[in-house]
Amino acid sequence: MLEIVDLTVAYGPVVALERVSFRVAEGSVMAVLGANGAGKTTLVRTISGLVRPRSGSIRFDQKEISRLAPEAIARLGIGHVPEGRGVLAELTVEENLRLGGLWRTDRADRGTALSEAYELFRPLAERRHLPAFTLSGGERQMLSIARALSARPRVLLLDEPSLGLASLVLIQIMARIKQLVQQRQLTVVLIEQNARSALSVADDAVVLSLGRVVAHDQARRLASEEGLRHAYLGF
Amino acid sequence: MPAVVKGWRLLLTPTLSRHLGLALVAFILLLLLSSQIGAYDDYTLAAVAIFVIATAGLNLLTGVNGQLSLGHGALMAVGAYSTSLLLRGHDLPLILVLLLSLAGASLVGAVFGVAAARLRGPYLAGATLALAVGLPQIATRYSHVFGGEEGLTVPPPAAPSWLGADFPPERWMAWIAIAVALVTLVLLGNLLQSSVGRSFKAVRDHEAAAALAGINVARTQVVAFVVSSACAGLAGSLFAYWSGLTAPAGFGVALSLQLISAIVIGGLGSLSGAVWGSIVLVFVPNFTSGMASSLNLPSSVGNNLPLLIYGAVLVVAMLVVPYGIDGGLRRLLALARARWAGAATNHKGVVDWDDPAGS
Amino acid sequence: MQRFVVLTLNGLTEGSIYAAMALALVMIWRATRVVNFAQGAMAMFTTYLALFSLERGAPYWLAFVIALLCGFVLGAVVERVLVRPVESAPPLNVVILTLGLLLVLEALAPMLFGGQIRSFPSAFSIVGIRLGSLQVPFSSFDLFTLVSVLVLMALLLLLFQRTDLGLRMRAAAFNAEVSRLLGIRVGRMLTLGWALASLVGALAGLLIAPSLLLYPTYMDQVLVFGFTGAILGGLDSPPGAVIGGLSMGFALSYVGGYFGSDLETVGALVILIAVLMVRPRGLLAWRAQRVV
Ligand SMILES: Nc1ncnc2c1ncn2[C@@H]1O[C@H](COP(=O)(O)OP(=O)(O)O)[C@@H](O)[C@H]1O
Ligand SMILES: [Mg+2]
Numbered sequence: 001m002l003e004i005v006d007l008t009v010a011y012g013p014v015v016a017l018e019r020v021s022f023r024v025a026e027g028s029v030m031a032v033l034g035a036n037g038a039g040k041t042t043l044v045r046t047i048s049g050l051v052r053p054r055s056g057s058i059r060f061d062q063k064e065i066s067r068l069a070p071e072a073i074a075r076l077g078i079g080h081v082p083e084g085r086g087v088l089a090e091l092t093v094e095e096n097l098r099l100g101g102l103w104r105t106d107r108a109d110r111g112t113a114l115s116e117a118y119e120l121f122r123p124l125a126e127r128r129h130l131p132a133f134t135l136s137g138g139e140r141q142m143l144s145i146a147r148a149l150s151a152r153p154r155v156l157l158l159d160e161p162s163l164g165l166a167s168l169v170l171i172q173i174m175a176r177i178k179q180l181v182q183q184r185q186l187t188v189v190l191i192e193q194n195a196r197s198a199l200s201v202a203d204d205a206v207v208l209s210l211g212r213v214v215a216h217d218q219a220r221r222l223a224s225e226e227g228l229r230h231a232y233l234g235f
Numbered sequence: 236m237p238a239v240v241k242g243w244r245l246l247l248t249p250t251l252s253r254h255l256g257l258a259l260v261a262f263i264l265l266l267l268l269s270s271q272i273g274a275y276d277d278y279t280l281a282a283v284a285i286f287v288i289a290t291a292g293l294n295l296l297t298g299v300n301g302q303l304s305l306g307h308g309a310l311m312a313v314g315a316y317s318t319s320l321l322l323r324g325h326d327l328p329l330i331l332v333l334l335l336s337l338a339g340a341s342l343v344g345a346v347f348g349v350a351a352a353r354l355r356g357p358y359l360a361g362a363t364l365a366l367a368v369g370l371p372q373i374a375t376r377y378s379h380v381f382g383g384e385e386g387l388t389v390p391p392p393a394a395p396s397w398l399g400a401d402f403p404p405e406r407w408m409a410w411i412a413i414a415v416a417l418v419t420l421v422l423l424g425n426l427l428q429s430s431v432g433r434s435f436k437a438v439r440d441h442e443a444a445a446a447l448a449g450i451n452v453a454r455t456q457v458v459a460f461v462v463s464s465a466c467a468g469l470a471g472s473l474f475a476y477w478s479g480l481t482a483p484a485g486f487g488v489a490l491s492l493q494l495i496s497a498i499v500i501g502g503l504g505s506l507s508g509a510v511w512g513s514i515v516l517v518f519v520p521n522f523t524s525g526m527a528s529s530l531n532l533p534s535s536v537g538n539n540l541p542l543l544i545y546g547a548v549l550v551v552a553m554l555v556v557p558y559g560i561d562g563g564l565r566r567l568l569a570l571a572r573a574r575w576a577g578a579a580t581n582h583k584g585v586v587d588w589d590d591p592a593g594s
Numbered sequence: 595m596q597r598f599v600v601l602t603l604n605g606l607t608e609g610s611i612y613a614a615m616a617l618a619l620v621m622i623w624r625a626t627r628v629v630n631f632a633q634g635a636m637a638m639f640t641t642y643l644a645l646f647s648l649e650r651g652a653p654y655w656l657a658f659v660i661a662l663l664c665g666f667v668l669g670a671v672v673e674r675v676l677v678r679p680v681e682s683a684p685p686l687n688v689v690i691l692t693l694g695l696l697l698v699l700e701a702l703a704p705m706l707f708g709g710q711i712r713s714f715p716s717a718f719s720i721v722g723i724r725l726g727s728l729q730v731p732f733s734s735f736d737l738f739t740l741v742s743v744l745v746l747m748a749l750l751l752l753l754f755q756r757t758d759l760g761l762r763m764r765a766a767a768f769n770a771e772v773s774r775l776l777g778i779r780v781g782r783m784l785t786l787g788w789a790l791a792s793l794v795g796a797l798a799g800l801l802i803a804p805s806l807l808l809y810p811t812y813m814d815q816v817l818v819f820g821f822t823g824a825i826l827g828g829l830d831s832p833p834g835a836v837i838g839g840l841s842m843g844f845a846l847s848y849v850g851g852y853f854g855s856d857l858e859t860v861g862a863l864v865i866l867i868a869v870l871m872v873r874p875r876g877l878l879a880w881r882a883q884r885v886v
Contacts, residue, residue, distance in 0.1 A: 069774070369864075370863075550691055552690075
C-alpha cells in the first residue's frame with residue numbers, strides 16, 4: 001500500500017533520514033518510534049510532500065509520489081495530521097472541518113462526511129460555529145483528526161497525537177481510529193514518543209534513531225525485546 | 236544613553252587601528268582619484284560619499300538592528316535644514332555646522348525612535364513612511380522660517396587658501412565628503428564589532444532571546460535609531476552644502492525609498508553593502524540619463540527611460556541577487572576559495588551574510 | 595456647521611477611496627505577507643488603459659470594465675511572475691521589488707500614453723445634488739463612488755464568508771502549509787487574492803481620477819493614505835482597513851478644512867503615530883492576536 005525505499009532526506013548539511021525503507025500494509029497501523037530529533041516528523045512530512053527527499057522513493061499503490069506537490073498527494077487520499085495539530089485558529093470549527101474535503105467533487109458525500117465527523121467527535125458539534133481558537137487542546141486534536149478524516153483518506157499520518165493530551169482523551173481517540181481501521185481498511189502511520197501506548201494499538205512498528213531504521217518488526221514482538229526497549233524506547 | 240558611552244569607550248580596540256589604516260589608505264587613494272578627474276566627476280564622487288554616510292546609518296538600523304525605516308530622507312532633511320538655518324546670516328565653521336546638524340537629527344531621531352520602538356515590521360514602515368511624507372510639508376507650511384517651496388540657499392564650503400586660489404570647489408566638497416564618510420564608516424565599523432553592535436544583532440535575530448540575555452530591547456532599538464539618525468543628519472548637512480539649496484522637493488518620499496533600495500541592492504547589514512548601494516544609487520541614474528540623451532529618443536520616452544531602467548534594475552536585482560551585491564560577491568568569493576582549496580566539501584559555501592566588517 | 599457638513603461629506607467620499615486602497619493592501623498582506631507599494635501605480639496604469647479605450651471610442655462603462663479586468667490580470671501576473679520567485683528571500687526584498695515595479699509603471703505610462711496631465715471623465719455629474727432650492731455639496735458622482743465601493747466590498751464579503759472558494763482563499767492565507775495538506779492549491783489561491791486585490795485598487799484609481807486628474811504619479815498620495823489607513827485599522831483586518839481608510843478620509847478632510855490643506859499629511863502623521871502609540875498593531879488588532 002505505502003512503500004518507502006531507501007529514503008534519504010537532508011536539510012542542507014544536516015542529514016535527517018538515511019536510507020530508510022519499510023512498507024505499510026493496507027488496513028494496518030504502523031507505529032514510528034524514536035527519540036526527539038530521530039527524524040519521525042521529517043519522515044511523514046516527506047511522505048506528504050512538504051519536504052523533498054534527496055534520494056529514494058515513496059510509492060503509494062505502486063505509484064511514485066515523492067516528486068508530487070503536497071496538494072496532489074493529499075488528493076490521492078493521504079491525510080496528514082501535523083505535529084502541533086495545524087488547526088486554523090481564525091476559522092470556525094465547521095469551516096476547519098469543511099476544508100478537509102473541499103477538493104472532493106462528490107458534494108453530497110461531503111455533507112455526509114461532515115455529519116459523521118460530528119458523530120465521531122461529539123464535543124465538536126456543540127462548538128461548530130465558534131472560532132477554533134476557543135477549543136481546548138484535546139478538542140483541537142479531535143478537530144485536526146476529524147478534518148483529515150472528512151476527506152475520506154486511505155492513509156492517515158498522525159504526528160504525535162498524544163502530545164499535550166489527557167490520557168483518557170487519547171484512549172478515546174485511538175479507539176475511534178482503530179475502529180476506522182477495521183471498518184474501512186484505513187491505513188495509519190502513527191508517530192509517537194510514548195512507545196508503550198503506541199505499540200499497544202499498532203500492528204507493526206519501526207524504530208528510528210538519528211535518521212536510521214534500527215528496528216522494524218511486529219509491534220507485539222518489539223514490545224517484548226528487552227534490549228531494544230531499554231536502548232531506544234525508554235520503558 | 237550609557238550604551239553609547241560604552242560604545243565610545245569600546246572604540247579603542249585593536250580593530251580600530253586596522254579600520255583606521257584601511258580608511259587612511261582609502262582616503263589617500265580617493266584624494267588621488269579626485270585630483271585626476273574633472274569638476275563634474277568630483278561632484279558625483281561627493282554625492283556617492285554623502286549617500287554612503289546616510290545608507291551606512293540606515294543599514295545599521297534596518298540591516299543590523301532589523302528596524303525598517305522608509306523615512307530616512309526626512310531625517311536627512313532635518314540635517315539639511317539645520318545646516319541651512321545655521322548658515323543663514325552667520326559664517327560658522329564647517330565642523331561646528333556638521334556637529335550641530337548631526338545633533339539636531341539625533342534629537343528628532345530619538346523622539347521618533349522612542350515612538351518607533353513599540354512598532355514592528357509593516358507598522359514601523361507605515362509610521363516612517365508617514366514621517367517621510369509629513370515632515371517636508373512643515374517646511375512649506377512655515378515658509379517664513381524654512382523658505383517654503385523655494386527653499387533656503389547654502390553657500391558652498393570655501394577651500395582653504397593654502398590649496399591655491401583656483402582650487403576647484405567641487406574637489407574641496409568631494410574631499411570633505413570623503414573624509415566625513417570614512418570617519419563615519421570607521422566609527423560604525425567599530426561600533427558594530429562592539430558589544431553594542433552585537434546587541435543590535437541579537438535584538439534583530441530574536442527579541443525574546445535577547446531580552447532573556449539581559450539586553451534592554453527597547454533601549455537598544457532607540458540607540459540604533461539615534462545613531463542612524465545622526466548619520467542621516469550628517470549626510471543631510473553635507474547634502475545641503477553639496478546642492479547649495481535646501482528645498483522640500485529634494486527630500487520627498489522618493490529620497491527615502493532610494494536610500495532603502497540602496498541598502499538592499501548593496502547588501503543588507505554590512506557597511507560594504509552601503510558603499511555598493513550608494514554607488515548604484517548615484518551611477519545608474521547618471522549613466523542611464525547620459526545614455527537616454529545620446530539616443531535621440533522622443534522626449535516622452537527619453538525623459539522616462541532612466542526611471543524605467545532604475546525600476547527594472549531594482550526588480551531584476553531582487554530576482555537575481557537576493558542578498559545584494561555584497562552578498563553576491565561574498566558568495567562568489569567563498570565558492571572561489573572552496574574551489575581553490577581543492578573543494579574538499581561539495582556543499583555550497585556557507586557565508587555569514589551579516590559579518591559587518593566584511594572580514 | 596455648514597462647513598462641517600461639507601467637510602464630512604467630502605471626507606466620506608475620499609475615505610471610501612482610501613478604504614478601497616487599504617482593503618487592496620490588506621488582502622495582499624493577508625495572502626502573501628507583502629505590502630504592495632506598487633498598488634497605486636498599478637491602479638494608475640489601468641486607469642490610463644481606461645482612458646486609452648475611451649479615446650479609441652469605447653463607451654464609458656466598457657472602459658470601466660476593461661480597467662477592472664486589466665487590474666485583475668495585472669495583479670495575477672505580478673504575483674505569479676515577480677512576487678512568487680522572491681517568496682523565500684529576505685522579507686525586505688519584496689518591498690524593494692514592489693518599489694521597483696512602481697517606478698517601472700510610472701515610467702512606462704508616460705512613454706505609452708504621453709506625459710501631459712489629462713482629465714478623466716466621470717460617469718455622472720460632479721456638481722452637487724439639488725434638493726429643492728438647496729444645493730448639497732455631494733454630487734451624483736460622489737454617490738456613485740460610495741455605492742460602487744460598498745457594492746464591491748459586499749461582494750468580497752460574500753465571496754470570502756459564504757463560498758467554498760473564499761474559504762479556500764482564507765485558509766491559504768492563514769496557513770499555506772496546512773492548506774496544502776488539505777489538498778488546497780495554495781499557489782492559485784494566492785494568485786487569485788492578488789488579482790482580486792488589484793481589481794479593488796483599479797476601482798479606486800478609476801473613482802479618484804476625475805477629481806485628481808490623470809498623471810503618472812497621481813495615485814502615490816492615495817497609496818500612502820490607503821496604507822496609513824490600513825495600518826491604522828490593523829493590516830490583518832479587512833474591516834479594519836475599511837474603518838482605517840474612512841478615518842483617513844475624514845481626518846484629512848477636517849485637518850485640510852480647518853488648518854489648511856498643506857497640513858494634511860502632517861495631520862496624517864500625527865494621527866497615525868498617536869493611534870500606534872496606543873495600539874501598536876492598529877485599531878482592530880485583537881483579531882490578529884491569535885491564540886495558537
Ligand atoms: N526545517 C529544518 N531545518 C533544519 N533541520 C531540521 C529541520 N527540521 C528538522 N531538522 C533536523 O532534522 C532532525 C530530525 O528532526 P525531526 O524530523 O523533527 O525529528 P522528530 O520528529 O523525530 O523529533 C533533527 O536533527 C532536526 O534538528
Ligand atoms: Mg517530531
